Each structure stands twice: as C-alpha cells, then as structure tokens.
Amino acid sequence: MSNSTTKSKLNKILFLGAGPNDFGIQGENDAAIYQVLPELHGHGYHVFVVDDNPYSVALESVAATTFWEPLTVTNIKKIIKDHQIDAVAPLFGGHRALRLWNQILNEWHTDDGQIPRTLGLNPAVLRESADITQLNQLLIDAGLPVIQSKIAKSQTEVNELMRSLSLPLVVRANNPVQSNTRQIVERLDDLEQVVDEVKSQSLLDEVLISKAINGMKEVSLEVLRDYRGNCLQVGASEDMDPIGIHTADSLSVSPVLTIQDRFMEQMRSYAFQVADLLQIQGALHLQFAVSEVTGKIYIIKIAPYIDQMATRMALVTGYPMLLVAMYLSLGQAFEDIVLPHNFHPKTAMMEPMMDHIAVKLPVFPFGDLHASGVEVDRNLSSIQKSVGSTIGFGRTFIEALEKAIRAAHFNNRGFSPTYMEHISDDELIQQLIHPQDNRVLLFIEAIRRGYEVDELTELSHIDAFYFYQLKHLIALEQMVEAKIDDPNMLKQAKQAGLSDGLIARFWHSDFQSIRRLARQNDIQPTYKALEPSAGEFPENAHQYYATFETEDESTPLGKDSILVVGSGAFRLGESASGGYATTIILSELRRLQYHTVAMNNNSSDATLLPHISDKQYLEPLEISDVMAVVDKEQPQAIMVPGNRKKLIKVLEELGQRVLILPREKHLANGPENHKSEFSLNFFYDGVEVYPLIVGQHRAGEMRLLNQALDIKEDLNDLNLPSPGLYQIIWRADVNEWINQVEIPDLSHDTWLRPVSYGQVAYLSKAMGIHFLRLIVRAMLDELTPRDWEMLQMISKNPPHVQQWMTKALTNYQLHLQPSGPIDTTRFEMGVKVVNDE
C-alpha cells in the first residue's frame, strides 16, 4: 500500500458534518471538525465544511468556507463541483456522514466530474463496511472472533432460523435507517413483535439474528493506524454494566480496571488486525465482549469513524487524537506528524498512559419528561436511552465517580443518601435484575440493606470490584455523618470527591461553613495536569483536574484572566446548544486577547478543546468546584450561564465580577397545533436597544419574516439586566406560515425573555452576524464603531433570510417508549436548517 494522498496533490478538502443532534449524536463530530480546521488552514489547505445543524461551531470557524445547508446528495455534489473539491473527509462526521458519502459515491455519474478522494478510508472498503453482513464475513474470513448472524426477511424465515438458535437472541436491522436498532429477545413471545419493529428500521426490510451474549463484560478500544500499517492504541474503557445495556447508558471507566493484561492485549491485537483489514488511515473504535471466566472475546461493533468514544478518549488521555487522526487521513505516517509546540515532540507516536481515572456517567431525560407529565420506559436495554453524559476525573474510582455524578446533576439533590429509602424490597430486587437509571444509587441502597457483594455480582453481572468500592463509599459517608465538623473527616470526604454542599447536608450546615473549615485546616484541592505520558515527561499541559493530594501543578494564568463556566452535559431541549454558546464565547475572548480558563465536564462538545482557551479545568460545575477554581485562578471576571442562579448569587456575594449570559431552561420552540408565536428580536448592548428581525414560531420551527420593523414603543424603557439578545413574544391564532405580521402594542399581552442559545445560533447563521461575539464584546466594553454601525444598519434594514430552523425527527418511540406524546417543541433532540425553495 502506498501513500496516495500526499499534501502536494490536494488542496481543497470538504468535511461532511454529522447533522442534527440525536440519541448518540451530541456534537462530538462537530467539535472534532472544529478542532482540525485551524490546523489544516495553518498548513495552507483550503477547507470547506457542510452541515445542516444550526448548533454547529465548525460552521462558524474562520478557518473554513462553510455551508449551512441540508445534507443531501444533490447539495454536496454541487459544493464539490462548484468549488472543485479534491478530497472529502467523511470520517469526522461520524456514521451519518460516512453513510451519506457512500450514497454519493454510489450515485456518482460521469457528468458529475472527477470523484474526489475519500480521506481515511478506501471507498471499496467503505462500501463493504457499510453492510453488516459483508463486514462480518470479512472478519470471519480473517479468523477474527465475531458472532455469526443470520439474515431473515420474514417471520417464516425467523421461525426457520429458530431451529438452530436458542434464546436469548439479538435482533438487528440489516442496513438500518439509524445506527442503533439492536434489540435483545429473552422470551419467545416477544420475538414476533421485535422482528416487526426492527424490520421496519431496515432499508432492506431485513433483520439479522444472532445469539445474545448478555452478561459478558463490554470493553471499547480506540486505535489509530497510518498508511504504512503502523497502529497505536489511544485508550480503552470498560463498562460497569455487562453486555445487554447499551454502552452509552452504562457507566464506563478509563483506564480499564478489572480486566487482566492478557485479555486487553488480545483485544488490542484484534483491533489492530481489523484496522489493517479495513486499511484505515485514521481512527477506529471497536467494541468487545469479553469473559474472563471462559476466556472468550467477541468483536461486537466496529466504528471506523470519529464518534463519542473517540472524542472521549482524546479528552481523558490528553493525547491529541483528532489532530493525529486528521494527519493520518491525509496520508502522513506517525513519525512524520508535527504537533503544536505545547506537546512533547514524540507525543504523536507514544501511546498515551493515564495516571488518573475518568468515569463517564450517562444523563437520562426521564426526570425532565416526568416533570412535564410524560412517563417513559426506564428499563435500560440495548437501545440507548441517555441523551448526554458527563465525565468525572479523579485519582480513585470513587473520586471520579462522585465527580461524574455531581457533574451530571450540578448539585447533590440526586445524590442524597436518603434518595432511595422509599423503595420497597420487591422493587429493589426488580431493579437489580432489570436495570434502570440511578443504578449506582440503587446498588448503594442494596448494600445498605445488607446485600452481599457476591449476591449483587450474581444478580447484575457487574464485577465485584465496583461493589467493594461502593461499600467503601457507604462506610465513608457513615463516618462523615458521625463525625461532624471533624477536619480529618472533611479531608477524607473531599478526597473521595464529595462536594462541600453534600458534606454540608451530612452535617446540617451550609457550604460556606464547610468552606471555612476547609480553609482553616488547609484542605485545598491540588490540581493535577492531565497529560498523555503519566508523568514520564514534562509536557506543557493546559488541562487540569482537582484532587486532594500533596503537589499542585497548576499555576494561575494571571490577574487578567476570564473564567468561563460551561453548561455540562447535554439534555433534552435546546440545552444541546449550550456547548455551542460556551465555545463561541471562548473563541471570541481569545480573539480579544483575554487569557481564558474554561471549566466543563462534557467530552462531546467543543468547550474543552485545547485550542480555544489557555487553560481547561475538567471539573464538575457545582458551587464548590467553581469556587475552588476561582480561588486558584483569581480571574478578573467569571462568565456564567444565566440559569445558574444560585452560583451567580454566591459569586456576587463574594465580590466576584460575574458576567451573566442570559439563559432560560427548556424554552419551547413555538407552540404546537394551531397557534403561532411571534417574536421581535433585538440586541441590547448595555445602553441601547437595536431591534433586529421578526420571527414566527410554530411547532418546533422558527422562520424569520422579511419585513420592516414598525415599532411604536420605545424599547429602551425595558430595563434589561445585561447585554444580550432578547425577544418580545406575542401569540396569535395563526396556523400557517405568513410573510408579514403587524407588530402589536408591545406593552400588552406580550412577554420578554432572553433569546435561547439555540435561536441565537440560528439567528447568527441565518443573518450572518455572530451575535454571541457581539454580546461578549458588549459585556467587556469592546464593541467597535463598526459593530454599532452594523447594528444600526440591520435595525433599519433587516436582511432577507431564506433559511428556517426546524426540529429534526427523533425516534422517541424506539428509544423511550413514552406513555404519551412528547412535546417536541420543548424536548427536541436536534434541529436543522430548511431552505426556502
């Protein structure tokens, strides 16, 4: 095999985006693309990005030419033709982009011109790997351990197959519409229904049936391969839950703790063989089922593209995996890769080693939906139910776990020691056998009620190690409860990752008193660098996490820094745009030459990317975590999302300068049914109001009206709290899209609210104005005469917008089995652009 894609031959590279957020798609692809663009641009490439997701940050990158358009074969062919694209990079856009690119290649006609190169994967292999049965055969022929599956086109064929198969079974769609259709059948009675369901998700109307391997451990490996065939393992993670629960819904741990070296090495060897077989130039994620008892290992999933595992491994190892993957896909070998100067010169070639533990915790939408009156099936299964995730970093499993839990909840409400007390013994057993969310709390309750570790291991198929760890945690919590105000106890509790808030609950105190006690006794977090050599080399690290040990490696940036508090995990509703907002803000602060410190715990969004801030803290965002970083860095200002009211109050009480980003939670994107909302959107620079444009909102869709702004009232009387984008909303019985609306008397039957981040993203892209950047500049008194000029111009003459934002289709039925309709205007997973045609 030769190095066919050399730099000299290609200049114009098109990245295909991943499209709207959905189950399993939380922005990681967009973040990956966003990270590599400036690097390519810096090396003289002309880079293009196409995506339909308004929350995309890559689409606002200054390093690329971007297209906010529906991701269709026609649109992409047109871009390729119009811009004479040399090569297409589909792997960064994940499985959707890969599928789309495969489709484009299949539908390529001679008059479409020359086919651009596919970066990272050979098109023939791409075609093969898109088909599960072909891919499986390829692996079987190579002697690799896969579970053989059989195709059935009808119930009769399924019944035929049942002669040679025994329950439990896995039923998957052949060539599925979406990535995730695996269902497990444990009772014969369920088979028919599952087959029908799954078949309907297959483009070929076929199901694949194989034996289920529930109970085995599930392990993921991320590897890289260069064109010469050299391979490197970036990292691995083990799921706490056994096979049978979707990996996204399981707590997972890196590095792998409970699996012997010889099994890890065997899986690594298989992963390298698969990478070779597919001739990958870039990243490959493999999932394995492994049993240490029988010694059996199966390859259960192959993902030859960037996905959540890839971005998570990049974050938890500190290895610049996405940059390396990009260089590999351009045809470079590991030895040739030159990384940005802050890395050890040999870092690209060295397998990252971790000296910390990272726990990924899924975030489920059940609570939010419950609050809105919708119940869903909370039983975890092979179909993903989580909508986001957080990561906790620590030096022990418990510390990392506690921090992940706190990161997922912002506060300790969900982690109260009494949370599960009400549950009956029967219910407890039921949930031990049929897992639900809140799994960790359930185990803690079970241990409290006297379950032995071996019993729990048998019921759950979870490694005993985890139960021993939870036992230690319970013992520690009981000691904390018993020893009120004991400084030694406080230190131990902090070492185990407990927050000031939680300790305050145990001690019937408040977090300020705990903070005081900690200070008096010199119990302060020590920040450890997160870098890929596990201490072997001095790397110029920028990423830190807190623990409670002896040495603190973090030196404050200096008095003029700004701390930006991120928005944590993705949740249902427009909060997926939180990552977009934080990223753009960081990018603008950097442009304005502020020293910036980012704080977050979500590996799927772009906020923690190394190139957009000077320093990153990978921490939960509870008050005590933020305060600790504030104590350390002494920033001149702190940017906080507006929905963190308690945090804002505490910071202000302590005399900190807080810049509040206006934000509301769960803002409906327009009413359902026969009503419309209209919005008058305007910008407030802290002094004056600039009306911008009128929007119409219906059933999860927003359109902008191309009309003049005839406003009678003086908007400057509104008394707005801080600079930002705001909207005045009124309702009308309009049940169709209209071109013009009369702006009513705004002082009656209207209400004022900040424009949601999601709509800010839409307005920015549709109007071609970077509103978040303007907001940041307004907050820091950095607006320029050009900004004001532009605002005045827009105000007088709103642009003619032809792009609408609408909710993307999400299969809630498949994932959540809700009891009633989900209000998708409030709880949408993703949104996309529609062109006015």
Next chain:
Amino acid sequence: MQRHLILEDGTTFVGEGFGAPATTFGEIVFQTAMTGYQESITNPIYDGQMIVFAMPVVGADGIHAEAYESVKPTIRGMVVHDLAEISTNRQRRMSLDRFLKQNNIPGLCQVDTRQLIRHLRESGPQKATIVDYVDDHARDQLAATVLTKQQVQNTATPKAYANPGRGYHIVVIDFGLKHGILRMLGDYDSNVSVLPYTTSVEEVLTLDPDGIVLSSGPGDPNSLPESVFTLIRVLQTKAPMLGIGLGHELFAMANGATLNPLVAEYHGMNHPIQEIISQEIFYAMQGRGYVVDDQTVDRKKMFVTHRDLVDQSIQGLRHRDYPAFSVQFFPDGAPGPIEPNVIFADFFETVADYVEQYN
C-alpha cells in the same frame, strides 16, 4: 497504618501501609503501564527494587494463576496511589494485599504517586526505604544500606531443569528468567532446557541445542563474571541465539559494546519501537536501566535492528557473521503488547534454517 517512604535524597512521602508490615530497602523506580501489575511485581527483573505505579488504582483484578512471571516475587516494595481492596469471599482469587503479605513484601498506598514520579524522573533511581517512622535512625539505616549487586544470583536457577516438548531443543541460559519466555517457547512446542548462567560451554554443547536463548534478568550487567561473556562468544558461533533484556545487554557486551546507565530508568509499554529494515513501528513492554552505547557497537560485527523512537536507544542488535540477535524489550509481553511476539517467530525461523543446514 500510616507508614513512610524515605528517599536517599531525603525526600519523604507519607502513606498507608499494606502488604507486609516489614521495613524494606531497595532501589526505587517507576512504571507507567496501566495493566499487568501482577506480571510486573513477579518479574525477576525487579529483584531488589521497589516499583512506583503511575496507574492510580492497582489491585482491582486480584491475583491470578495465569499471571505469574515467577513463582516467588522478589521485589522489595510497591508504592501505589489507591489499592483496590477486593478481599472478602471471592472465589478463585487472591487479593494483592494478601499476596504481598504472604510474600513478605511491604506496600505503601495513598501516596501522591504523580508527585513522586515527577521527582524520580528528574533524580533517577535511588535508594529508598519504607518505614513506620521517619527519624534519624531510619535515615541512618537508609544511608548505611548497601544494595546488593547479586540480583542475578538471587533470581536465576542454581540447577538445570527441563521443560520438555516435542519440537526444537532450546537451551535457555537463565539470568532471572520470566515465565513469558518459557510460555512463548512452549507455544512452539520446544524442548527446553533451562541452565544456570554458570554453566560451562561444554555442558551446553553436550546438550546439542538447536537454539539458545539468553534470558532477561535483573541488575547491573557489569556485575556478571567474565565467564558469561566467554560462554556467549562461543555459543553464538554454535547455534542460533536470541538475547532478551539483560540477555541482549550481555550479548552486546560479549561482542565488545559497553553500556551506559540511564538517568531515569524506563519501565513502560508506550514507546514506539521501530524495526529499521521495515520501518514498522510496534510497542512492547520495556524495563531498562541501561542502554547499549551506540558509539561502542562494532559495526563490522553487529548492526542495529531496532530503535526506540522516543530516545533513539538501541533496542535490537544482530550479529553479521552468526545467526545471533537480541532485543532490549520484552518480546513475550506479559504484561504488554503481543505484537512483538513475532521476534520468537523470527528466532524459530532461524533455528529451522540452521537445523536444515546442519543436517
């Protein structure tokens, strides 16, 4: 119980004792591998040393019958951040804590191991002790301690033994052999004789070997008697030879090269190693305190086959005149990647060629 680690340079660390409650002395080194703590602590190369693990949680997987690299561990101590306790009623398994107690090896946990490693990477390996109290007595004891140079004698077999098979007859010269090497030879169904390193040339030749392996082992290669080098110089002319670890260092020295001690020893499995002829990169477990001095390799006699791409150190040598070669890393894995297992395939290919020619 609270215990302390004192380094020769005076630095102290406090932690919680586990394993045996004894006072211990040894040379302290750090290791960055994330798997295989059992294989590491039972690898005889660590005889007389204490290991600091960068991996923050150690012991979560217990102790397994399949993961011994020697029957009896001879490390002097183990320093970790978090010891995973998995002690009670676990079938088939023993906890790391109990294992260390049984073998009278002290451990220290809840140490800021990252700080310790950052310290050691600058200072290099040094003498250290784990004690109950830090006082003048403990410091004096440490200062007065002279660490043994007899590690090979401590770990290598004093008597010859066989590991029979039906394939080629392989003689292993034992300098502190780890099981992985025997396991690999077993995969080829070799008929193995393990001989003490004090064996004479005649004794080896009487056994009529098809191939010879110079095993890995602990300690300073300069401390071995001249007879070892003579043995190697003669045997390399008689049958195909593979040197591993210490065996590689001795092979280099027997052919005129000298060794340099490393400022910071390297114990880990994440450095890329390149096979020069193919440009192929792979990863392997390494545990080295010495490196063959590039300047002293007689290019007329030997050539370099492998290099560590991080520090450019020599990782493999081959003799120009004889079917003899050697690698600095562990080609058997255990712990560590199994990609370099191909070194054994190379060896057995050489052996097969040799046997064919000879017949």
